[in-house]
Amino acid sequence: VWQAQVKRPAVGAESLIGSWGIAVSDLDPEGTIFVEGAYWTARAPALIRKGEEVEVIGHEGLVLSVRGKGEKG
Numbered sequence: 001v002w003q004a005q006v007k008r009p010a011v012g013a014e015s016l017i018g019s020w021g022i023a024v025s026d027l028d029p030e031g032t033i034f035v036e037g038a039y040w041t042a043r044a045p046a047l048i049r050k051g052e053e054v055e056v057i058g059h060e061g062l063v064l065s066v067r068g069k070g071e072k073g
Contacts, residue, residue, distance in 0.1 A: 013059035
């Protein structure tokens with residue numbers, strides 16, 4: 001039981017937190033990214049240009065929250 005509670009989710013938006021992907025459109029503030037073999041709608045706090053690397057830092061429903069490669073926080 002303990003292992004099931006501490007194990008990272010294997011599917012869905014929650015499982016993508018910490019993953020890296022590529023912006024397939026400009027995120028200003030919302031756009032599309034490709035991560036873990038699928039296209040997702042994503043939102044960023046600052047402009048991210050098409051082709052830049054992004055890190056998934058959270059989600060709200062099926063919209064992923066991301067930041068650019070050089071951003072901290």
